[in-house]
Amino acid sequence: MNRPDLVRGDRRNFLGAAGALLLAGCAGTTLDPRAGAIAELGGTGKLRAAINFGNPILANRGPGGEPRGVSVDLAREAARRLGLAIELVPFNSAGSVVEAVKAKQVDLAFVAIDPVRAADTEYTAPYVVIEGAYLVREASPLRRNEEVDRAGTRVAVGRGSAYDLFLTRELKAATLVRAPTSPAVVDLFLSQQLEVAAGVKQQLEADARRVGGVRLLPGRFMAIEQAMGVPKDRLAARAWLGGFIEEMKASGFVAEALRRHGIEGAAVAPRAS
Known part of the structure; x- marks a missing residue:
């Protein structure tokens, strides 16, 4: 004979276990910022990074016209760590970069932090100050x-x-x-x-x-604080890039890139509080 109280207890146990599994699955997704960043940044199968030749601190052209500079180095390293192919998208002005971010024509940009731009851009902490x-x-x-x-x-x-x-x-x-x-x-x-x-x-x-x-x-x-930026509401991407840029500053990667490209007068930004 089935006892109703036992049936109700079994049902409660089953639902509790199912809920725990569901929460665990959600937590696993939430706690894996790299997976979220890959999903938000690699929707086209590659990381499209805006490179602004209008700011010589961040980027310029090499002898063969190839992009080079601290922003190029950071974009390549971020793509490598995410396992994404990199596409460097050139621009001649910061305004054009901001419009491309707003239109989601690029996945990643290197722009100065400004409250007006924050309407369309998620920022990391700055990596250099000029x-x-x-x-x-x-x-x-x-x-x-x-x-x-x-x-x-x-x-x-x-x-x-x-x-x-x-x-x-x-x-x-x-x-x-x-x-x-x-x-x-x-x-x-x-x-x-x-x-x-x-x-x-x-x-x-x-x-x-x-x-x-x-x-x-x-x-x-x-003082102009230069940061990595992504289109608005790509919060997983911002979270992963925030940790990435702090590591790049602390490890000396940013300072070495500035030295290697002969950039003077730009300081590595302090650690984010």
């Missing part, structure tokens, strides 16, 4: 960064760059004039007889040597 600087003509009366924000001062910036976004928020009296890319800023500054050019310090230093008759204002107007 400086934004101002450039003026030798005869310019401007001597300090604080003197730039005045009525009548026109500042050339790269459209959609981190310093474009920053200066759009910060400058109250000066006017921004946008070049299509960051490398075109100084040429625009010269051709339109503008008062100031703004950009990555190393790019401006190189341009100053190229054109002559110009100088950088002392110091910096902003």
Whole structure:
């Protein structure tokens, strides 16, 4: 004879065991960030990494035109650890990279952290910190960064760059004039007889040597934190890349890449708190 209480007990035990197995399965998925990162980053069968040639700190072209730089090294190493083929997707400006991330045309990007971009991008902690600087003509009366924000001062910036976004928020009296890319800023500054050019310090230093008759204002107007970014809501990818980038900083990988590519003036970002 079947006893109802025993049947109910067996059913409870069965359901409890099934629930435990289900939770274990979910926990296994949740606790394996690499598997989640592969699913979110490798949907096309490869890792599509945006490489921005508009920022010489991050990337440039080698003698044969091949991409090289710290961002290229990090992209290749991330793909290797995930077991994914790598596709390096070139861009000439940060603004174009951000649009590609937003449209999910790339899986991974190397971009400056900015609150405006956060609407479409998930960031890791920064891996390098670089400086934004101002450039003026030798005869310019401007001597300090604080003197730039005045009525009548026109500042050339790269459209959609981190310093474009920053200066759009910060400058109250000066006017921004946008070049299509960051490398075109100084040429625009010269051709339109503008008062100031703004950009990555190393790019401006190189341009100053190229054109002559110009100088950088002392110091910096902003610190630019460069991070790895993925399209919005790819949280497993962000989690795995967050651990990856901390390891790359701590192991000396980032510092060695900067040294190997001859990059000066960029500092490895501190460990994330």
